[in-house]
Amino acid sequence: MGRVSQAQAQENRRRVVETASRLFREQGTHVSVAELMKASGLTHGGFYKQFTSKEALIDEATAHAFGELTRLRDSGTEQYGGRHDAAQRALIDTYLSPEHRDDAAQGCPAAALATDMARGPEGGDAHRVYTEGVRDFAAWLATDDEDGITRLCTMLGALVLARATNGSPLSEEILGTARSALSTDS
Template identity: 75%
Template sequence: MGRVSQAQAEENRRRVVETASKLFREQGTQVSVADLMKAAGMTHGGFYKQFASKEALIGEATAHAFGELGRLHGAGFAQHGGTRETAQQALIDGYLSPEHRDNVAEGCPTAALAVDMARGLGDEDAHRVYTEGVSDFAGRLATEDQDGIARLCTMVGALVLARATKGSPLSEDILAAAHAAVTGAG
């Protein structure tokens, strides 16, 4: 079999990072390299041609996930005419929704990767990228009176608990209570 072109190698790498970003959010970073490469439609051996280690991939996949989150937040800001308060309200509404709760693979990396980051999975770069992503997200939730950290903690905690109790009325109650708490309605 011949060598792949540089363009094809870049496309393969992009596909692996994108697939890992979704799988890590959905299943955690313990997903095996073999399963990850199968999901990306590639061979296990191809992984080490693209990445120095799985830990390095965790960093890239985390950066990809936070990049998606940042683009989504930026689009929401633009969609709402640059009005911060309206964009924040739409962000909160979407974040604390059953749809977001149920879409783990494409959902918030803050909630999905928190436990893995706390356990030290990934490399230093992954931890740095995660920390910067969390800080940026808190900044998007900031108000004139608050830095956004309390809102972020409430939202992320609620999402994790709502996912853990999915299928029960408690899950919906958690989302509603957190929504009321971060918007001051209730």
């Protein structure tokens, strides 16, 4: 089999990073390299042509996930004509929805990767990217009256608890209660 072109190698790398970003949010960073490559439609051996280690992929996939979150926030601000308060309200409503609860793979990296980051090395790039991403998200959620950290903690905690209790009426109650609490903050 011949070598792949540079363009194909870049496409393969992009596909692996996107797949890893989804799988890590859905299942955690313990997903094996073999599982990641199979889900990407590539061979296990191709992994080490693209990445020096699984940790390097975790770093890149974490950055990719937070990049998606930033693009979502920015597009919401544009959609609401630069009205930051309206974009915040829409994002909070979407964040605390059953659809977001049920789709961890496409969801918030702050909620999905929290446990993995707490167990991983503090000095790694993924931990740094995660910390900066949480800080940026909290800053975006801030209002004139409230620190964004409180709002983010409410949202993230509610999402994690709603996912953990999914299938019970409590899950819906958690989402609704958090949405109501945050709507009084706006």
